[in-house]
Amino acid sequence: MIDFLPTILFVDDEKSTLNSMCRFLRREPCRMLFAESGMDALAILAEGKVDILVTDLRMPEMTGLELLEIVSNRFSRILRLVVSATMEKRERDQVLEKVAVYEFISKPLNPEEFREIRRMAISIVPAGE
Amino acid sequence: MKNNAPQHTAVGLEQEIALLKTINRNVNDALQKAIMFGDFNLHLSDTKESSLDTILDIAMKRSAQLIRFTDGGFFLVDETSADFVIKSVRPNDARNVLVAEVEHLIKMKLFHWVLKRKKPVFFKSSHGKKQLLLHVLATTTRVRGMFICYLDEEYQKIDDHRLTLFSLVMYNCANAVQLYELHKWNRGVTQKLEENVQSLAQSQGELESHRSKLEGLVAVRTESLAASNIKLQQEINERRQAEVALAEAQKGLEQRVRQRTRELEQAQSQLMIHEKLASVGQLATGIAHELYNPLNFIRTNMACLEEYLVDFVTILRLYDNLAENCLRQALLPELTQGIASQKQRIKYDNISEETLKIFKENSNGFERINEVVNILRNFTSAGFHDQIDHFDLNLAIGETLMLSRNITEHGITIETDLADLPPLSGQSVLIKQALLNVLINSIQAINSRLHETEGQITIRTFADSRHVGCVIEDNGPGIPEQEQIRIFDPFFTTHEPGSGKGLGLSTTYDIIVNKHGGKISCVCPPQGGTIITLLLPLAKPPQGGRDD
Numbered sequence: 254m255i256d257f258l259p260t261i262l263f264v265d266d267e268k269s270t271l272n273s274m275c276r277f278l279r280r281e282p283c284r285m286l287f288a289e290s291g292m293d294a295l296a297i298l299a300e301g302k303v304d305i306l307v308t309d310l311r312m313p314e315m316t317g318l319e320l321l322e323i324v325s326n327r328f329s330r331i332l333r334l335v336v337s338a339t340m341e342k343r344e345r346d347q348v349l350e351k352v353a354v355y356e357f358i359s360k361p362l363n364p365e366e367f368r369e370i371r372r373m374a375i376s377i378v379p380a381g382e
Numbered sequence: 383m384k385n386n387a388p389q390h391t392a393v394g395l396e397q398e399i400a401l402l403k404t405i406n407r408n409v410n411d412a413l414q415k416a417i418m419f420g421d422f423n424l425h426l427s428d429t430k431e432s433s434l435d436t437i438l439d440i441a442m443k444r445s446a447q448l449i450r451f452t453d454g455g456f457f458l459v460d461e462t463s464a465d466f467v468i469k470s471v472r473p474n475d476a477r478n479v480l481v482a483e484v485e486h487l488i489k490m491k492l493f494h495w496v497l498k499r500k501k502p503v504f505f506k507s508s509h510g511k512k513q514l515l516l517h518v519l520a521t522t523t524r525v526r527g528m529f530i531c532y533l534d535e536e537y538q539k540i541d542d543h544r545l546t547l548f549s550l551v552m553y554n555c556a557n558a559v560q561l562y563e564l565h566k567w568n569r570g571v572t573q574k575l576e577e578n579v580q581s582l583a584q585s586q587g588e589l590e591s592h593r594s595k596l597e598g599l600v601a602v603r604t605e606s607l608a609a610s611n612i613k614l615q616q617e618i619n620e621r622r623q624a625e626v627a628l629a630e631a632q633k634g635l636e637q638r639v640r641q642r643t644r645e646l647e648q649a650q651s652q653l654m655i656h657e658k659l660a661s662v663g664q665l666a667t668g669i670a671h672e673l674y675n676p677l678n679f680i681r682t683n684m685a686c687l688e689e690y691l692v693d694f695v696t697i698l699r700l701y702d703n704l705a706e707n708c709l710r711q712a713l714l715p716e717l718t719q720g721i722a723s724q725k726q727r728i729k730y731d732n733i734s735e736e737t738l739k740i741f742k743e744n745s746n747g748f749e750r751i752n753e754v755v756n757i758l759r760n761f762t763s764a765g766f767h768d769q770i771d772h773f774d775l776n777l778a779i780g781e782t783l784m785l786s787r788n789i790t791e792h793g794i795t796i797e798t799d800l801a802d803l804p805p806l807s808g809q810s811v812l813i814k815q816a817l818l819n820v821l822i823n824s825i826q827a828i829n830s831r832l833h834e835t836e837g838q839i840t841i842r843t844f845a846d847s848r849h850v851g852c853v854i855e856d857n858g859p860g861i862p863e864q865e866q867i868r869i870f871d872p873f874f875t876t877h878e879p880g881s882g883k884g885l886g887l888s889t890t891y892d893i894i895v896n897k898h899g900g901k902i903s904c905v906c907p908p909q910g911g912t913i914i915t916l917l918l919p920l921a922k923p924p925q926g927g928r929d930d
């Protein structure tokens with residue numbers, strides 16, 4: 254049991270955001286992976302070790318939504334979370350029309366809220382694949 | 383004597399009776415003769431030239447019945463020349479003789495004398511062999527002529543009653559002639575008159591026909607004039623109507639042009655506002671997004687730092703314990719003294735306290751930055767999608783106040799008194815814009831007056847079973863009464879277009895009343911200030927009420 258640690262993949266084109274998240278989750282019982290683009294993320298996902306995907310929506314080249322669509326098709330068991338600065342209802346609806354998302358987290362992160370979500374997300378990841 | 387007397391008397395009476403009878407008979411005869419001789423049996427109506435001859439002929443015959451004469455004739459006064467003209471002569475060859483006799487008498491200056499005697503006059507003829515009888519033809523008033531003849535008997539044997547009858551014949555003849563002349567003259571006059579009358583009648587007839595012609599012409603002209611007059615009147619009326627219609631149309635057109643111009647100006651200013659807001663919105667959204675990322679990691683890092691710090695402090699406490707133990711046991715005195723002096727220098731005791739305060743304050747700062755960036759993004763960009771959402775009016779007011787903070791000048795205090803409100807359904811972005819417009823209006827009103835007192839705006843919210851309401855009150859100068867009804871008029875503005883004096887309350891009216899089925903009212907109390915009340919229905923607005 255102790256051996257099992259869920260793996261979270263963070264995707265954001267902003268390196269500092271990734272760093273801050275890494276620090277924020279430093280002591281959580283999880284493994285963290287980071288990708289600065291959708292393509293990088295897909296490469297990591299291909300290795301098949303990711304349990305939770307946390308992605309930004311507005312990114313150059315591949316958008317968060319496009320990434321989410323691929324993930325929901327190819328890696329449907331991965332828990333999907335969205336972190337975005339554009340948390341308009343309309344945009345949220347656009348996402349939800351196409352893919353199922355566990356939770357939306359709006360930027361800038363409210364640390365307390367994020368902690369809560371982080372805990373929840375980790376706890377529901379099925380232990381032992 | 384006495385016996386004889388009656389006998390004698392009887393005989394005398396018989397004789398006297400016989401005499402009287404004779405006389406009576408004679409008188410009767412004379413009267414009958416007189417009547418006979420006097421009667422000329424004239425018909426005055428028949429006054430031809432021949433009738434004069436008839437008169438003279440009768441006179442001649444009657445005279446001949448009374449007196450025996452050989453040559454006889456009449457000299458009549460010519461009415462035109464006043465000469466004596468011989469007229470009727472018997473026998474015809476006696477003319478010259480008789481003229482000669484008259485000329486002789488005139489020569490003898492006897493003629494005139496004869497004329498004055500209205501009786502038969504006897505003369506010896508000019509040659510002295512015959513006896514002349516002359517008798518003037520005179521009426522009571524004038525001399526008409528003279529009868530002259532040679533007697534064929536002794537003038538002494540002509541008795542008086544024959545002469546009297548002869549005079550009667552002459553007198554009657556003169557009267558008849560006069561009558562004839564008068565009648566002739568009268569006839570002439572009458573004829574002339576008749577002629578005149580006839581010519582008059584003729585000319586009158588001509589005049590009449592001329593007049594009737596003229597009348598006809600006039601009638602025709604009048605008729606055509608009347609017709610053209612009617613036509614003209616009609617044309618005038620039509621033209622007048624057309625003019626009136628034109629004027630009305632022009633008026634209507636002008637009004638419509640004015641209204642349309644106002645609408646266009648309104649639409650243009652709305653468009654400009656929208657464009658401004660849209661571009662501001664795009665910019666703000668861009669800025670917001672750009673801010674979010676650094677803000678995000680700064681904030682996350684701060685959270686991490688806080689966690690680190692807690693860890694540090696935990697470790698530090700352990701070190702503190704260590705240092706105290708060393709100090710108590712006089713171990714490593716240099717080190718412990720160094721620590722102590724350093725602690726004193728940096729005021730170690732309240733560092734941890736201060737550090738926590740820093741995080742708290744920073745967190746507060748992040749909240750505020752976050753709020754501003756959120757408003758920037760929501761206020762401007764989201765409003766153009768007619769998005770219906772559920773919102774809290776209090777929050778909308780809060781965000782509006784946040785945004786209007788920079789336009790609220792010094793000296794204006796804004797107070798809020800917000801009640802718990804049920805959520806409203808509508809376009810929150812538009813509601814915020816409406817609130818902002820009212821707020822800007824109040825701020826302008828306060829700024830427009832002299833700074834006698836501090837400007838104050840009070841915002842109060844309330845709710846009843848059907849409405850959520852908001853009262854915005856300022857202590858500005860108020861709005862003149864005649865303008866109060868019009869301030870929400872979609873086309874009313876007290877500012878020049880494009881003068882930059884706010885967005886106007888018409889937009890607010892449009893948003894509250896038209897787009898959300900709400901109500902808006904404006905009250906200006908006599909002591910000054912303006913109270914604007916917005917009421918929003920709790921039921922879904924009639925427009926754009928699609929399900930969420």
